[in-house]
Structure formats: structure tokens, C-alpha cells
Amino acid sequence: MTKSYDVIVIGGGPAGIIAAGRAAMLGAKVVLFEKMEKPARKLRITGKGRCNITNTKSIDDFFNEIEPEPRFLRQAFQAFFNNDIIELLNSNGLETVEERGHRVFPASGKAWDVAETLISWAKKQGATIECNTAVDDILVTEGTVCGVSILRKGSKTVQSVTAQSVIIATGGLSYPATGSTGDGLSIAYELGHTIMEPIPSLVALHTKPNAPYADKLIIKNVNVWLEVDGKKVAEEFGEVFFTPEGVDGATILRLSKKAIDALDHNKKTHVVIDLKPALSNEKLENRLQRDLTEASKKTFNDLLRGLMPAPIARFFCTQLKISPTKPIRAITADDCKTLVNMLKGVKLRVTGYGGWNEAIVTSGGVSIKEINPSSMESKLVNRLYFAGEVIDVDANTGGYNLQIAYSTGWLAGENAAKKTAK
Ligand SMILES: Cc1cc2nc3c(=O)[nH]c(=O)nc-3n(C[C@H](O)[C@H](O)[C@H](O)COP(=O)(O)OP(=O)(O)OC[C@H]3O[C@@H](n4cnc5c(N)ncnc54)[C@H](O)[C@@H]3O)c2cc1C
Known part of the structure; x- marks a missing residue:
């Protein structure tokens, strides 16, 4: 019936x-x-x-x-x-x-x-x-x-x-x-x-470069923004975590919708992470100069490890093309400037995004x-x-x-x- x-x-x-x-x-x-x-x-x-x-x-x-x-x-x-x-x-x-x-x-x-x-x-x-x-x-x-x-x-x-x-x-x-x-x-x-x-939507982003060895590493209190065709279009403060394909975490999820939209319209899309938002470029440079003079026996990796977790230090060495074992005394003023710029803006090109199994919403x-x-x-x-x-x-x-x-x-x-x- x-x-x-x-x-x-x-x-x-x-x-x-x-x-x-x-x-x-x-x-x-x-x-x-x-x-x-x-x-x-x-x-x-x-x-x-x-x-x-x-x-x-x-x-x-x-x-x-x-x-x-x-x-x-x-x-x-x-x-x-x-x-x-x-x-x-x-x-x-x-x-x-x-x-x-x-x-x-x-x-x-x-x-x-x-x-x-x-x-x-x-x-x-x-x-x-x-x-x-x-x-x-x-x-x-x-x-x-x-x-x-x-x-x-x-x-x-x-x-x-x-x-x-x-x-x-x-x-x-x-x-x-x-x-x-x-x-x-x-x-x-x-x-x-x-x-x-x-x-x-509200989904992890795939990036190049990525840092698969940093999988699940969480970095907190960072400033993250989205650049579309070279222009900052949105900004978030909070945490980012790394995945084998790119980045995830609360800040990334909130930026993901705009990132996906830009990507789907074939625009150049980057996620940029300021790892030291509390420090100006100048303050950071001064701090590094101090580290360089005080720790002359140490390596570049030692210097980085004072600033970030090991997997991120590895990522920095690869991107800056500086050997982790390079002695600190051999670090040039230019190296120092490049390092500061990267600490204030790790730039990752968005190449894709997670699928339906990962997206929080449609x-x-x-x-x-x-x-x-x-x-x-x-x-x-x-x-x-x-x-x-x-x-x-x-x-x-x-x-x-x-x-x-x-x-x-x-x-x-x-x-x-x-x-x-x-
Ligand atoms: C991992 C995760 C975490 C989230 N966390 C939050 C959070 O903390 N806060 C927040 O605000 N939002 C969160 N969301 C989003 C939120 O869960 C969704 O927006 C919300 O569940 C949508 O509710 P809905 O009832 O429209 O659909 P759904 O929750 O998707 O429910 C739809 C239901 O319809 C049923 N259904 C589908 N087709 C048929 C059919 N043909 N016949 C009978 N039944 C059918 C499904 O089985 C399902 O039970 C999260 C989402 C995910 C995936």
C-alpha cells in the first residue's frame, strides 16, 4: 500500500x-x-x-x-x-x-x-x-x-x-x-x-614548490595571503600545515575559495607565508647579523634551526640553493637579505586543490x-x-x-x- x-x-x-x-x-x-x-x-x-x-x-x-x-x-x-x-x-x-x-x-x-x-x-x-x-x-x-x-x-x-x-x-x-x-x-x-x-571549497591547496618531508608539520601564528596575478587579494592570520602536495590548515581553507576561482580562470595564483609577522624586515636582518657574528663556528642549517623547525629549514636550504653545511662565516650580505625576504614571504605557486573527499563544503x-x-x-x-x-x-x-x-x-x-x- x-x-x-x-x-x-x-x-x-x-x-x-x-x-x-x-x-x-x-x-x-x-x-x-x-x-x-x-x-x-x-x-x-x-x-x-x-x-x-x-x-x-x-x-x-x-x-x-x-x-x-x-x-x-x-x-x-x-x-x-x-x-x-x-x-x-x-x-x-x-x-x-x-x-x-x-x-x-x-x-x-x-x-x-x-x-x-x-x-x-x-x-x-x-x-x-x-x-x-x-x-x-x-x-x-x-x-x-x-x-x-x-x-x-x-x-x-x-x-x-x-x-x-x-x-x-x-x-x-x-x-x-x-x-x-x-x-x-x-x-x-x-x-x-x-x-x-x-x-x-574550503579545501587544501596543492603547490609548487611543496615540502612532502614536512607532512603534517604545523606552523602557528603566521600571516598568509593570496596573490592573484601579482596582487594581494586576501589575507589570513593563524596556522598552516604542510601536506605531501602543498598546504592546508585554517588559513589556507579560508583562502581556498578565492584561490580555486583564480586558478580555474587561469590566473597566476600564489600563497605567500610570512613566517615572522611580528618582526619587520629591518629587525629580522639585525637579528640575523647578530646571529652571524655570535655563532661564527656554526652552519647555515644551525642558523635556520634557530628560526624554524627542521623540515622547513630543509625547504629553505633547497629553495635558497645554499648548502645546510655552509659555514655561517661564509654567508654573504646578499644571502642574508634573500633569507630575510623568504622568511617574510615564502611564495608557493598554487597548482591545484584537493578533491571531493577532502573539501569541507560544496x-x-x-x-x-x-x-x-x-x-x-x-x-x-x-x-x-x-x-x-x-x-x-x-x-x-x-x-x-x-x-x-x-x-x-x-x-x-x-x-x-x-x-x-x-
Ligand atoms: C570534515 C567536515 C567538517 C565540517 N565542520 C564544520 C563545522 O565544524 N561547522 C560548520 O558550520 N560546518 C562544518 N562542515 C560543513 C557542514 O557539515 C555542512 O555544511 C552541513 O553538514 C550541510 O548540511 P546538509 O544537511 O545540507 O547536508 P549533509 O550534512 O551533507 O546531509 C545530507 C544528507 O542527505 C542524505 N542523502 C543524500 N542523498 C540522499 C537520497 N537520495 N536519499 C536519501 N538521503 C540522501 C545524505 O546521506 C546525508 O545524510 C564540515 C564539513 C566537513 C566535511
Whole structure:
């Protein structure tokens, strides 16, 4: 027998769970279909397992962190913002703490707890969650959705489930092992929507030169900027870590979107790292001159080791073409100047970037021109809604991406339920 619901939510990530909970809270009969064996697999690994739940900055500050059109989210943020998700979690037994950069985390330090709290909240509102169930199509008659077809794990038979409204909350394409494989994008495309090209975002950069021997080495408190065609276009302060292919870490992730965009437009793209941001060139040169006179028996490598970890010293020797065993007394004034310049700006040409298995978010998705910002309803298909990363909006690191998921989920759930009641 074909089952019938008021609202079907496709995808059990943060956007789908909030959407299902909100619709059920308003009295709708709701089912959420999740294709994996458990909902919210990605949410459980966010923030290196700690989950940066949201950020306590203002809506206007959020707008500075979101692309391509942050104002699309104004009504979603007004409907359900950072204080609302914190309140929802706190009142359902999950304590939260605020850390540096206004970032909010669970007090337990476990992303898993955030996922479980949201799931139990949505169930408490009356939403049903069915796992191991993939939606493979949305059924539409005369421009209005009427249900979905599903395939349960282990079954070969596609089943139809009817509903008055359907919410697509299937995420993007990043970390496909968590279930986010872009199904919602294909389904939306089949229904006539424009899909802005999905590109990995918040991702490690591949560079030349690179320093594979420095793999996993973290350097903290450095200034990093992005140069496109010789012009500084963005700057970040914080940590960088080395990978076999290039560089990663918070600063790099934040610069990655602009870097990828420049690279994809065949522009000369460089990441430049100032290893000694607290020292001017002059101060650094004076310090080196002092080291040179005080330690005349030592080698160039000894000099470098006073300034940086061993793998980076090796990188400097290779790039400066100075032997590590060269005696300090043989270091010329020119060598000294070149060294200072490099300490103040290690220049790495960006040659590529990590793929979907590494990207934190997907940039691109269903065009916001085809979604009503006050309801998240499609402008092309009646009673079809979108929520979360499937939409063409994405943000920097800092808890903004999850907030987009909750806010759009809330608004989509609310409107889907209200329309059903009419
Ligand atoms: C490693 C990592 C760390 C991150 N850390 C943070 C952080 O700390 N803070 C932050 O703000 N953001 C973080 N993000 C980004 C954040 O996790 C995402 O933006 C967010 O999960 C998007 O939520 P969503 O509900 O739209 O999609 P998803 O979380 O991707 O969920 C989509 C769900 O839909 C299901 N699905 C897909 N297709 C189907 C189908 N056909 N049928 C049924 N179900 C389907 C999937 O299995 C999945 O469960 C991180 C991302 C990654 C990868």
C-alpha cells in the first residue's frame, strides 16, 4: 500500500533534521528519508569531531562570510538564527560553550552529541526518520509535487510514497562517504532547475614548490595571503600545515575559495607565508647579523634551526640553493637579505586543490534565483523546497555553514507544513 504524508524530507543532515522537526512541530505528518544506515553522518565528524555548531556574530557579520549572495539568507536567518539553535540544543539537554572567534561548540566536545540531540528533538516533535532509504525521484503532476519514489536498502523494488510537499536536503558533493553524493542536484536538474557548477571549497591547496618531508608539520601564528596575478587579494592570520602536495590548515581553507576561482580562470595564483609577522624586515636582518657574528663556528642549517623547525629549514636550504653545511662565516650580505625576504614571504605557486573527499563544503548548487528566499520553495515546482548545502550558498569556516543548514531547514519545514495545512 502506498503511504501518504504531508511532508517528505529527503536527507538526514542538519538541514533535513531541522526541517522535519519544524514541520512536525506545526502539526504536519512528516517522514524523513535518509539513505545511510544513520542520519547526520557528516555532522558527526564536523569540527574535527567537536562540531563548531554556529557563531554568535550578527547577521551582518555572517553576510561577510557567505557567498555568492548572502542576502538570499536574510529571511532564513530572521526565522531561525544562532541564538535559536543554541536555545534548542540547550533546552534539549546539550550544553554549549563559546570559544575564540565567537564559535560555539558542545560543552562535551562531541559532534556526535549534537547529532543525537537534533535527531531526538525532531522525533519528539513527531517526525518519523527512516534510514537505509534512498529517494531516487520526485513525482510531480501539473507543476506540483505529489510524492517521491524510494528504494530501500536490500530491496530491488522502487516504491512510491505520496506527500503534499517535499523538501530536498541532500547536501552537496563533499565527503561522499557520508552520503552527500549530489543526488538532490541531479533530481533538481531533472525537474528543470539550474545547477551552478559544484566546486570543492574550503579545501587544501596543492603547490609548487611543496615540502612532502614536512607532512603534517604545523606552523602557528603566521600571516598568509593570496596573490592573484601579482596582487594581494586576501589575507589570513593563524596556522598552516604542510601536506605531501602543498598546504592546508585554517588559513589556507579560508583562502581556498578565492584561490580555486583564480586558478580555474587561469590566473597566476600564489600563497605567500610570512613566517615572522611580528618582526619587520629591518629587525629580522639585525637579528640575523647578530646571529652571524655570535655563532661564527656554526652552519647555515644551525642558523635556520634557530628560526624554524627542521623540515622547513630543509625547504629553505633547497629553495635558497645554499648548502645546510655552509659555514655561517661564509654567508654573504646578499644571502642574508634573500633569507630575510623568504622568511617574510615564502611564495608557493598554487597548482591545484584537493578533491571531493577532502573539501569541507560544496560551492555551487541549485540556483538561488529559482528559490523563494522567504519560504525556500522552488519557483519552478509548487510545494518543492530546498534546504542546506544543496542550495548555491556556502560560507567560510567558523560555524556558518551549519547555521545555513539549520536556518534554511527551519524555513523550508515551516513553509512546507503551513502550505499543507491550507
Ligand atoms: C570534515 C567536515 C567538517 C565540517 N565542520 C564544520 C563545522 O565544524 N561547522 C560548520 O558550520 N560546518 C562544518 N562542515 C560543513 C557542514 O557539515 C555542512 O555544511 C552541513 O553538514 C550541510 O548540511 P546538509 O544537511 O545540507 O547536508 P549533509 O550534512 O551533507 O546531509 C545530507 C544528507 O542527505 C542524505 N542523502 C543524500 N542523498 C540522499 C537520497 N537520495 N536519499 C536519501 N538521503 C540522501 C545524505 O546521506 C546525508 O545524510 C564540515 C564539513 C566537513 C566535511
